[in-house]
Amino acid sequence: MDAKISRELDWLEAAIDEFAETSIRGGEYWRASYTDEDRAAVEMLTGWYTERGFKAYTDEVGNLYGRLEGKESGVILTGSHRDTVKHDGKYGGALGLLSAVAAVTGLNQELGQPVKTVEIVATVEEEGSRFISSYTGSRAIAGKLKPEHLEEEDAQGITLKQAMEDAGYYKGSLPEPRKDIERFVELSAEQGSVMEKSLKKVGLVQSIVGLEVGSITIHGEQNHAGTTPMSMRKDPVPYAAEIIASLTKWANSRNDRVVVTFGNIQVQPGKPNIIADSVTITFDIRSTNESLLSEARSILQEFRNSAGPGFSVDYKIAAYDAPADMDLDGILAMRDIAAEHNMKYMRIDSGAGHDAQIVADCFPTNMIFVPSEKGIAHSPLEYTSREDLEEGYILLREYLRTLAWGK
Amino acid sequence: MDAKISRELDWLEAAIDEFAETSIRGGEYWRASYTDEDRAAVEMLTGWYTERGFKAYTDEVGNLYGRLEGKESGVILTGSHRDTVKHDGKYGGALGLLSAVAAVTGLNQELGQPVKTVEIVATVEEEGSRFISSYTGSRAIAGKLKPEHLEEEDAQGITLKQAMEDAGYYKGSLPEPRKDIERFVELSAEQGSVMEKSLKKVGLVQSIVGLEVGSITIHGEQNHAGTTPMSMRKDPVPYAAEIIASLTKWANSRNDRVVVTFGNIQVQPGKPNIIADSVTITFDIRSTNESLLSEARSILQEFRNSAGPGFSVDYKIAAYDAPADMDLDGILAMRDIAAEHNMKYMRIDSGAGHDAQIVADCFPTNMIFVPSEKGIAHSPLEYTSREDLEEGYILLREYLRTLAWGK
Numbered sequence: 001m002d003a004k005i006s007r008e009l010d011w012l013e014a015a016i017d018e019f020a021e022t023s024i025r026g027g028e029y030w031r032a033s034y035t036d037e038d039r040a041a042v043e044m045l046t047g048w049y050t051e052r053g054f055k056a057y058t059d060e061v062g063n064l065y066g067r068l069e070g071k072e073s074g075v076i077l078t079g080s081h082r083d084t085v086k087h088d089g090k091y092g093g094a095l096g097l098l099s100a101v102a103a104v105t106g107l108n109q110e111l112g113q114p115v116k117t118v119e120i121v122a123t124v125e126e127e128g129s130r131f132i133s134s135y136t137g138s139r140a141i142a143g144k145l146k147p148e149h150l151e152e153e154d155a156q157g158i159t160l161k162q163a164m165e166d167a168g169y170y171k172g173s174l175p176e177p178r179k180d181i182e183r184f185v186e187l188s189a190e191q192g193s194v195m196e197k198s199l200k201k202v203g204l205v206q207s208i209v210g211l212e213v214g215s216i217t218i219h220g221e222q223n224h225a226g227t228t229p230m231s232m233r234k235d236p237v238p239y240a241a242e243i244i245a246s247l248t249k250w251a252n253s254r255n256d257r258v259v260v261t262f263g264n265i266q267v268q269p270g271k272p273n274i275i276a277d278s279v280t281i282t283f284d285i286r287s288t289n290e291s292l293l294s295e296a297r298s299i300l301q302e303f304r305n306s307a308g309p310g311f312s313v314d315y316k317i318a319a320y321d322a323p324a325d326m327d328l329d330g331i332l333a334m335r336d337i338a339a340e341h342n343m344k345y346m347r348i349d350s351g352a353g354h355d356a357q358i359v360a361d362c363f364p365t366n367m368i369f370v371p372s373e374k375g376i377a378h379s380p381l382e383y384t385s386r387e388d389l390e391e392g393y394i395l396l397r398e399y400l401r402t403l404a405w406g407k
Numbered sequence: 408m409d410a411k412i413s414r415e416l417d418w419l420e421a422a423i424d425e426f427a428e429t430s431i432r433g434g435e436y437w438r439a440s441y442t443d444e445d446r447a448a449v450e451m452l453t454g455w456y457t458e459r460g461f462k463a464y465t466d467e468v469g470n471l472y473g474r475l476e477g478k479e480s481g482v483i484l485t486g487s488h489r490d491t492v493k494h495d496g497k498y499g500g501a502l503g504l505l506s507a508v509a510a511v512t513g514l515n516q517e518l519g520q521p522v523k524t525v526e527i528v529a530t531v532e533e534e535g536s537r538f539i540s541s542y543t544g545s546r547a548i549a550g551k552l553k554p555e556h557l558e559e560e561d562a563q564g565i566t567l568k569q570a571m572e573d574a575g576y577y578k579g580s581l582p583e584p585r586k587d588i589e590r591f592v593e594l595s596a597e598q599g600s601v602m603e604k605s606l607k608k609v610g611l612v613q614s615i616v617g618l619e620v621g622s623i624t625i626h627g628e629q630n631h632a633g634t635t636p637m638s639m640r641k642d643p644v645p646y647a648a649e650i651i652a653s654l655t656k657w658a659n660s661r662n663d664r665v666v667v668t669f670g671n672i673q674v675q676p677g678k679p680n681i682i683a684d685s686v687t688i689t690f691d692i693r694s695t696n697e698s699l700l701s702e703a704r705s706i707l708q709e710f711r712n713s714a715g716p717g718f719s720v721d722y723k724i725a726a727y728d729a730p731a732d733m734d735l736d737g738i739l740a741m742r743d744i745a746a747e748h749n750m751k752y753m754r755i756d757s758g759a760g761h762d763a764q765i766v767a768d769c770f771p772t773n774m775i776f777v778p779s780e781k782g783i784a785h786s787p788l789e790y791t792s793r794e795d796l797e798e799g800y801i802l803l804r805e806y807l808r809t810l811a812w813g814k
Binding site: 192225233260279 | 597598599600601604616618620622630631632633634635636637638639640642644645647648649650651652655656658659661663665666667668669670671672674677678679680681682683686689690691693757758759760782784
């Protein structure tokens with residue numbers, strides 16, 4: 001390998017560890033947005049930007065940019081988010097963010113001033129690290145964050161607006177949507193094991209799944225398990241079981257184009273010898289295909305509508321994100337680079353959400369995946385080896401070269 | 408109505424309240440076995456027995472008897488249990504026990520010394536009020552309680568043996584099985600709403616359900632809800648749903664001859680966006696038909712055996728009680744009395760367990776049910792009105808008359 005790439009990867013590996021240190025308390029990595037931990041991360045990044053000659057600045061919601069001015073108008077955006085969930089691992093957003101810092105630094109040293117301006121963004125509150133709704137930074141960039149969204153409260157009752165004000169970002173108005181961005185590319189670990197199992201090192205993301213998450217509560221009639229004949233029961237548990245079994249069967253028949261997960265079930269009162277009064281099941285449905293999400297919703301609603309007498313069904317949607325297609329020209333360009341470098345690449349869909357899906361309808365957007373060891377994400381055990389990172393890093397660097405330096 | 412029956416019912420109503428008072432602490436009725444509350448109940452019953460000329464005595468496990476000597480050998484046994492679960496209602500065992508006191512007292516006053524000896528038993532620890540395994544008193548009567556059963560510990564780690572010793576009952580050996588009992592008859596509230604819904608006042612119990620209760624834990628593979636395609640999942644939740652749906656469907660097709668309840672479900676880790684590592688479901692299967700219990704067990708075991716690779720299924724049986732048929736001669740005799748008195752009677756199976764099922768294979772045993780308002784049992788709201796009790800009480804009294812006084 002090229003010695004300069006190797007040095008960039010040395011820096012990147014060390015930087016991931018150094019960056020994590022800003023937000024490890026009692027052995028636990030958690031960088032909630034607008035906190036002291038977040039402030040420390042912003043300071044470290046600002047230092048790195050500045051010493052490389054990138055202009056560091058923040059917007060009114062707290063996105064942190066490092067800007068390397070080009071000769072012509074138009075901005076190529078790269079980077080990732082800087083927040084982490086509680087008890088997270090070191091890779092998360094840091095991998096894409098610091099890969100961007102390393103690559104842009106290396107390209108700048110190698111090729112001088114770019115044709116297009118390059119900005120590296122460290123978005124804020126992508127993970128829902130502090131507030132339930134996520135993608136705050138990218139929604140601001142896309143012009144999708146509205147004043148009413150700022151009223152959301154964190155677990156302590158502090159509003160998003162207050163948190164942004166206290167951190168010194170928000171001063172009464174939201175940032176203008178970015179109209180100057182020509183393209184966005186983000187590198188990330190897969191957060192799954194499709195690539196590892198396929199023995200591939202680079203994933204060209206085709207689409208990011210949309211998701212619908214929520215819960216269904218079925219109310220029946222509490223009664224005695226022994227003395228209530230089957231014909232006199234309104235037992236919500238078998239009804240819930242029918243919903244789970246049916247929707248799973250449907251998803252299994254769709255050739256991995258949709259996933260359905262029922263991750264929690266709560267039975268009330270939950271005694272072995274009492275027919276339940278109610279059952280609540282959570283659902284998490286994801287697909288890159290909007291019509292499959294809509295089909296799943298219809299199946300659930302049909303269960304609600306067809307509940308017999310004595311049953312009632314509450315159906316709550318907690319979040320809906322539309323699926324997003326990555327830019328086809330970008331995929332083709334990256335495919336050519338990957339082929340030229342004999343990379344072990346594959347096309348892949350993202351089952352996890354990313355800022356990229358928020359901005360994809362504003363400007364052409366692409367993602368590069370590298371493998372996650374054992375598919376682990378959002379855990380201290382999360383790991384992407386240098387060997388697994390190399391090809392994805394080179395692809396990001398080469399793609400940025402063609403986009404911003406035009407050579 | 409006969410004035411003396413009316414007086415007996417007056418006493419019975421008052422006695423139920425007075426008896427409950429012995430064990431109400433802070434508004435909550437709980438008479439755990441071998442406690443001060445139990446001691447107070449034994450003293451009150453002993454007083455009632457003695458003042459009526461019944462010989463009061465206890466056996467080595469703490470069953471309390473009141474014996475009215477007859478002219479010939481052989482014992483007619485009646486009564487019920489004296490313990491209650493925590494937060495129980497006033498009727499439970501007290502209704503059958505004090506109905507027996509009232510009826511035997513009335514018959515003795517009306518007809519003098521019986522032909523057969525009559526004993527009223529207040530059994531101990533039927534409910535599992537203190538120890539998990541139940542029917543301790545009736546198991547001792549039937550010779551089914553073994554020395555090793557005395558090693559069971561309560562929530563404080565006190566063994567059954569120690570508790571019996573501390574209460575002054577156990578002195579090193581278990582009671583001999585009762586061979587002198589010719590017949591047992593127990594009155595109880597239904598603890599369900601089949602009679603209320605059928606507008607009947609007297610239930611002639613045909614069989615007491617057997618039950619199999621336990622839990623099934625399905626282990627799958629924890630994973631990310633978004634990034635794990637359906638074909639790569641080992642999700643235990645849909646597997647559990649299939650078990651619940653299948654066994655319920657099977658039970659529904661058996662014309663109310665079996666009931667199946669899944670009263671609790673625990674999902675680990677129980678997060679909406681994580682495919683579960685494991686699910687535990689409790690099952691409670693009851694039937695008067697042993698072959699249906701065995702069929703249900705086969706269905707569950709088939710699910711265990713057919714779990715695919717990546718799944719493992721643990722199947723734990725917490726308790727098994729065989730179903731018990733009540734004595735047919737007794738049912739016929741009571742049917743004739745009920746018909747003669749123009750009672751609104753029906754034949755019914757008991758979906759709840761009773762001491763009667765433990766002793767039914769030792770001597771002819773029968774049960775009489777009276778309605779439970781709204782089917783409520785084991786709750787402070789448990790209630791059987793005087794109007795609902797009358798016919799059942801008269802049936803018990805008339806049946807005891809024919810059995811013990813022979814007229």
